[in-house]
Amino acid sequence: MSNAPSRRTLMTGAAAATLLVPGLAGAAAKTSAREAEMAAIRKAAEAGYDASVKRIQDWIALPSIAAENRDMDKGADYMAALASDAGFTNVEKIPTDGAPGVFGVLDVGARRWLAIYFMYDVKQYDPAEWSSPPLEARIVDKPGFGKVIVGRGAVNQKGPQASLLAALHAIRAAGRKPPVNLVLVCEGEEEIGSPHFRQIVTRPNVLAALKKCEGVIIPAGWQSPSNGGVSVNLGAKGVVEFELVASGEKWGRGPKTDIHSSEKARVDSPAWRLVQALTTLVTPDGNTPAVDGYFEKVRPLTAREKELISLAAQRMTEADAKKALGVDRWIDDLPWEKALERLASQPTINIEGLVSGYTGPGGKTVLPGRAVAKIDLRLVPNMTMDDAVAKIRAHLDKRGFNDVEIKVSGGYDPTETPEDSRLIRAQLASYKRLGAPATLYPRLAGSWPGTVFTSPPVSLPAGQFGLGHGSGAHAPNEYYVIESSNPKVQGLVGGTMSYVDLMYEIAEAN
Structure with a gap:
């Protein structure tokens, strides 16, 4: 007969050790409670899938195009209605010298606050260039990806934003409350360079709400089809x-x-x-x-920024980048790492x-x-x-x-966010728990008006977050994945749950 301890004995011993070590029992109980809540919320998200899909489709059907001054008031009204429906209170339409913004608060009495940036405007489009009408938001099968919604604004930004709203609907349907309080700030002029966004953010009530927050996120759906990887950007041009x-x-x-x-x-x-x-x-x-x-x-790249780019060059695939862009060569035939350095620094x-x-x-x-x-x-x-x-x-x-x-x-102006901020640490922790390879990167080569948040008087960390995938922003046949056939990439429910996970991570992070 073996003298080796049985599995039952090992488990009993582990449980006893947990009770004897200060803090471990409480941590284990907290983890168990969080997992139970996440399971209940995911079940609600799955039950609400059809409603979530329709929310994206209906939103795409109403294009607000700042460059054409098209449906800007209607877009703001629709955004306000979406916010109220998701649980935000005191939702108001904020006038500016241009298109109106939208502001709302979801205060559940939590210890911490998180701000969310939305845009309700989209780029112009030429229907003749599309495989299906850009406002019909048709669901089609896309080889290698699964079922996707095709339409203007599908990934930039209505799909990812609607996924975050779906998270709030699922939390409520599961009989829970968000683990953090939320502040929503939305504009309708992002696609023309946000000329009046600062007027929204610096209104006294909006600024006071933002000052309570740990940081600001903009929803994203940029998972790599090859490995499911994501970038955590420490800024943007x-x-x-x-x-x-x-x-x-x-x-x-x-x-x-x-x-x-x-x-x-x-x-x-x-x-x-x-x-x-x-x-x-x-x-x-x-x-x-x-x-x-x-x-x-x-400002030249710092030593740390070069180090991050070198690590990114090892984790990111040059062939995938060229394929996504439809290019065969970089400027001056630069090698991969040097091309990434130029992208971040030039x-x-x-x-x-x-x-x-x-x-x-x-x-x-x-x-x-x-x-x-x-x-x-x-x-x-x-x-x-x-x-x-x-x-x-x-x-x-x-x-x-x-x-x-x-x-x-x-x-x-450009934007920068500290690597050691609670927001960045929470993003990295969430991605790790969700199994998404995350690459810390100095700055996004594209732009978003994050400087309004990261500079005075707001002075908060800010950046993109979210699982899921879409592409074609500003281009014909823009799409957002809702049912993924690629095991590396999340669909609508998985994307929805990534926002839930981040909220819990920010609520519990040191």
Whole structure:
């Protein structure tokens, strides 16, 4: 007969040890209670799946497009109704000098507070470019992903935002309360550079509520299809959107309206004027800003940021990145790690679009009287929006392009969040528990108005969070996964539960 202890004896001994070690019994009980609550909430989320899907579809059916001033009041009203339905109280529509915002609070008497950033606006779309009507939010089977909702705003941001709302519905349906109090701040101008968002955040009642919070999250659905991985970003680049306009009227040369192209033999061209101005802004290959003094405030990558990028290069797949972007080579044929360093550290001057004269079918022999370039800048620490625009203005003036107008439509500064903040630590802990490989990364190469939260007077950590997957933001056939056929990627219910888990983690974190 063996002298080895039985499994029952081992378990009894472990239980006794737990009772004898201070704090272990309480921790075990807390973990058990949390697991029971999560199981009940997940069951409610599964039961509410159809309602959650319909919530996304109905939201997609109402597009609020700030760039077209389309349905902005309707969008704010709809957002307010969604917030109230999810349990937020004292929900109010906040006027600004542009589109209105929405604010609400869900105070359950918890010890800690978490803020949530939403946007209700979406990008423009051309239905002719889509495989299904962009507002119908059809459910289709997407090979390699499962069932997805296709529609404008599906992943940017209505799908992930609706998943967070579904978490609140599931918590209530399970007879529970959120483990943290919540503050919701929403705008309708994110897609045009958030020109009036600060007016919302600095209203006394909104600012007072935000000051109670541990941090701010923006819902996300960016899991990698290859390994289910996610990035925890310690910031984001800033952005500025503007138009450069050359016209015969402002220049005093060339036509004031379109004229016959035969006149080019004796009349100046505003279109060529604009092209010449544009070529001064960047190096000949178009890859590096050449504006006078543009790099003087750029902060180089720190040793820690380089270390994080090196680790990210080992965990992230270059082939997946190129496939997702539809590119074969990086600038200067850079190796993977150097390409990631450039992505995080390089400020950019990008041409979004060029418009002049006739662009329809066939030819139309005109000499245009006006030419427009739509430009966006991406800014890194310690650059600012105002300084970048001022430098471009001075650069053009110095070269005799005083007549070329700069019409800024929106933008904001870069954002940074401390690695040791409770928000970042909670995100990493949640992802680890949920089995999602997480890569800590210096900054998102894209932009969101997080600087409104991370800078004074709010001064909170802020960043993206969430499981799930979608793609096609700003592009045709945008989608969000609701039933995943990929075991590495969560569907709607899994994404919903990730927000529940984060709330519990923030509530319990040291």
